[in-house]
Each structure stands twice: as C-alpha cells, then as structure tokens.
Amino acid sequence: MSQDYRRPRFATQPSRSLARQLAYSPELDGAADPGEVVWMWVPFEDDPAQGKDRPVLVVGRDRATLLGLMLSSKEYHRDEENWLRLGTGAWDYNGRVSYVRLDRVIVVAEHGIRREGSILNRRSFDRIADQLRAQYGWS
Known part of the structure; x- marks a missing residue:
C-alpha cells in the first residue's frame, strides 16, 4: 500500500517537550535539513480531519523524522506571543510576509513532506x- 502524501502521519507537541540542540545545516539535496522550508499537509488545530498544504520550517531531524515549525501568512499572528514575524521568502510565491509558530513542533516522517x-x-x-x-529551553 502506498503512502498518502496529502495526509502524512505526524504529531504536534509543545516546543518545550522536544527541546534539543539547534544547528543550521540546509543543503538542497533531496533530504530536508534544519534551515529549509518544506511543504506538507498540516491539519487544522480545531478540526484535525481538515487541513491544508503549507510551508514548514525544519528545525531538527532524527534520522528520517523531521521536527518543523509551521509558517503562516495570516496577519493576526503578528499580535500573538507564540508567533514570530519571519518576513518574505521563496516559499511564498505571492511574496507575502510569513510568521512562524514557535510553541508547537510538528513531528513527521521525512517521506510525509511534499517537497523542499x-x-x-x-x-x-x-x-x-x-x-x-x-522561551522553550532549546539549546
């Protein structure tokens, strides 16, 4: 049976529970590395049965398991303490300002991402x- 790439198996956990050492090591070589933005299907918090394809910043990995932080272009995030303004980047074709969510980490198998x-x-x-x-005890 093939993997459903639209709805990968993953979990979200509070950032503090997954605190680890951070190392910037991007390399567009087909494997997602810390510092790269990847695209994957992410469920909505209020209804996990629904979601959308969105960019996720990889901040860590353990073999084939990735740790990522969700990005969003929603303006209201600028006023929330758990979101940091990231600015614009090549991950958004419309050039919108993005915000990164700091308090929840997405844990997903690397084969669950759609693309770098x-x-x-x-x-x-x-x-x-x-x-x-x-804020969350990472090193």
Whole structure:
C-alpha cells in the first residue's frame, strides 16, 4: 500500500517537550535539513480531519523524522506571543510576509513532506533559534 502524501502521519507537541540542540545545516539535496522550508499537509488545530498544504520550517531531524515549525501568512499572528514575524521568502510565491509558530513542533516522517521549498537565511534561522532557546529551553 502506498503512502498518502496529502495526509502524512505526524504529531504536534509543545516546543518545550522536544527541546534539543539547534544547528543550521540546509543543503538542497533531496533530504530536508534544519534551515529549509518544506511543504506538507498540516491539519487544522480545531478540526484535525481538515487541513491544508503549507510551508514548514525544519528545525531538527532524527534520522528520517523531521521536527518543523509551521509558517503562516495570516496577519493576526503578528499580535500573538507564540508567533514570530519571519518576513518574505521563496516559499511564498505571492511574496507575502510569513510568521512562524514557535510553541508547537510538528513531528513527521521525512517521506510525509511534499517537497523542499527553499532555504531560510541564516539570520532569520538564528532569530528563531534564539526565541526557542529563551522561551522553550532549546539549546
């Protein structure tokens, strides 16, 4: 039976429960690495049976399991304490400003991603890493 790439098996966990060492190591080589933005189907929190394809920033990996942070272009995220303004990037073809959610980590098998999207610049990754360290105990 083939894997359903539209709805990969994954879990979300509070960022503090998955705290680990961060290392920026993107390399567009077909394997998703920390610092890369990938696309995958992500369920809505209020109705996990529904969701949408969205960009996710890879912040860690353990063999073929990825740890990622969801990106969103919704304006209201700018006022929420668990979201950090990321700016624009090649992951959004419309050039919209994106926000990254810091308090929930998506844990997914690498074969559950649809594709690699782009590499996040080092400065932005470091800003996110600093927040994960300060607020959620990452190292």
